[in-house]
Amino acid sequence: MIETIRAAFVIARRDFSAIIFSKSFFFFLLGPLFPLIIGVAAGGLGQQVRDDIDRPVIGVALEASQSAKLVEARTTLSKNxxxxxxxxxxxxxxxHPTDPEIKAKLNKASKPLTAIVSGSLEAPVLTGSAPDVKRWSGKIALLSETALSGSNPITVKADFVGTTGSSKKRTQIATAQGGQIILILLTMILAGMVLSNLVEEKTNKIIEILAAAIPxxxxxxxxxFAMLGMALVGITVWTTLGFIGVTVINAGIPNLAAPAVGWPLFCIxxxxYFSMAYLLLGSLFLGIGAMATTVREVxxxxxxxxxxxxxxxxxxAYTVTKLxxxxxxxxxxxxxxxxxxxxARAAQMDNIWxxxxxxxxxxxxxxxxxRFSVMLFRRNVMKTGNSARKKNLFARMRG
Known part of the structure; x- marks a missing residue:
């Protein structure tokens, strides 16, 4: 086992150095930047569409007559x-407008609520998270002034809560979906290089020379693991450039809820999980490379x-909401x-084990x-030699 690990380390160091210090690696790093730019632009448009569709909802806990006036004021102003x-x-x-447990009502309404306005039209109280209260206080004040048909300015009192349960759940699901999308994009972009590398060395007979000296x-x-190291180098470069770009253009990072396990552990x-997804798909590609002898078969x-x-x-992705x-x-x-x-579980569940x-x-x-890929390679290439190449693909898969 120790000898195998040492030999694997030698191969990993050889392949890693050959890839990292090649001229093509620089262009490989630049390649995903172009679809990334397009993705950011499309994401901005998608966010605008979601903002238009997913309207915030504010609960109204006023006296019946005042609630009706507030709704009527909104209808009037919306027309203009x-x-x-x-x-x-x-x-x-x-x-009730003076209910001491009004904060708890944020998570028990028929719709997910952004905030709740209570008190009275003359002295409204807006209960919600700090960003939501700051965003909508001016609009609630305008609605109250319109409902009262008066010229006196209305001051909205803020009653902050940390975060509402419904909004936290929604944003944690968004965090889970974001993590899944990052994993699938990086895996599909990077895992295919394992296959091309193996097929190239099989074509040049290098793999057979290595197999004569190393298990x-x-x-x-x-x-x-050499390809995984290369992938992690690429991800590090792309992440650094991404943070620099966000800082330069001052676009800001999306406001996502903290995962259940916390951001530091979630990033780890x-x-x-990217490494495991890469290794799983890469090992499968190694098995494919063991059976394929031409680019067409690949x-x-x-x-x-x-x-x-x-x-x-x-x-x-379908099971994100079905824990x-x-x-x-x-x-x-x-x-x-x-x-x-x-x-996705890491974003929504806090147990670590x-x-x-x-x-x-x-x-x-x-x-x-x-192990299965090695068996295929030995059967199709090392043991049968050139005669294996004369067989068709289906025959080689059957051994």
Whole structure:
């Protein structure tokens, strides 16, 4: 085992150095920046559309007559200023304006509430998180002044809460979805290089020279971790450039709720689950490279794997809101969807031990795939030599 690890380290160092110090690696780093720019622009447009559709809702806990006046004032002003200028108002008939437990009502309404206005029209009180209260205090004051038909300015009293349960749940789901999207994009961009590297060395007969001196398990393991190291270098460069870009253009980082495990641990788990997703898909590509001898065969075999990866991503994305249900447990236990499902759990569940078990399970399955890939390579290339290349692809898969 120690000799295998040492040999794998030699192969990993060789491949890593050859890739990092090559001229093409610089252009590889620049490649994803162009779709990233397009993605940021499309994301901005999508966010604008979501803002137009997902209107904030403010609960109204006033006397019945004053609630009616406030709703009427909103209707009047919306005709002149546009419906999007004011939040939707939801009457709360069972909530008294002076109810001491009004903060608890934020999470118990029929719709997720941004804030609740209580008190009276003459002295309204807006209860909600600090950003929401600051954003809508002016609009509530204007609605109150219009409802009273007076010229005296209205001052809205703020009653802050840390964060509402409904908004926290929604934003944690958004954090989970963001983590899944980052994993699938990086994995699909970077994992294919494992396949091209192996096929290139098979074509040049380099792999056969290495196999004569080093165990095949060590070669495959070394290549896989060399590519993972290259991927992490690329991610580090892209992340650094991204933070610099955000700082320069002052665009700001999206306001996402803190994951249940906290941001530091969530970022560590994001790196670990990316590594496991990369190793799982990369080991599968190594098995494909062991069977393929031409570029055409590589394309034939890799396309179903890529489509399958998208399917397991869709499975994990579908189960984000179904924690604990059988379909979600299946996504957690199925190795190829497990990294995506577990990063969603990290955003919504605070228990840590489950991530240790998941990482061990994914690592074990990676080793199983590597072992199977080595068996295929020995059977199709090393043992049969040139005669294996004369067989068709289906015959080689059957051995």
């Amino acid at each position: 200023l546009g419906n999007g200028a004011f939040p939707e108002l939801l009457l709360l008939p069972n909530v 095949m398990d060590a070669i495959f393991l070394g290549k896989l 788990l994001l790196v670990l 394309q034939t075999l890799s396309m179903p794997v890529t489509m399958g990866q998208l399917l397991v991503f869709f499975l994990a 604990g249900e059988p379909i979600e447990w299946f996504a957690v236990l199925f190795p190829f969807s497990s990294p995506f499902a577990m990063i 489950q991530h240790g078990l998941a990482l061990i399970w994914q690592a074990m399955f990676t080793l199983i795939i590597i």
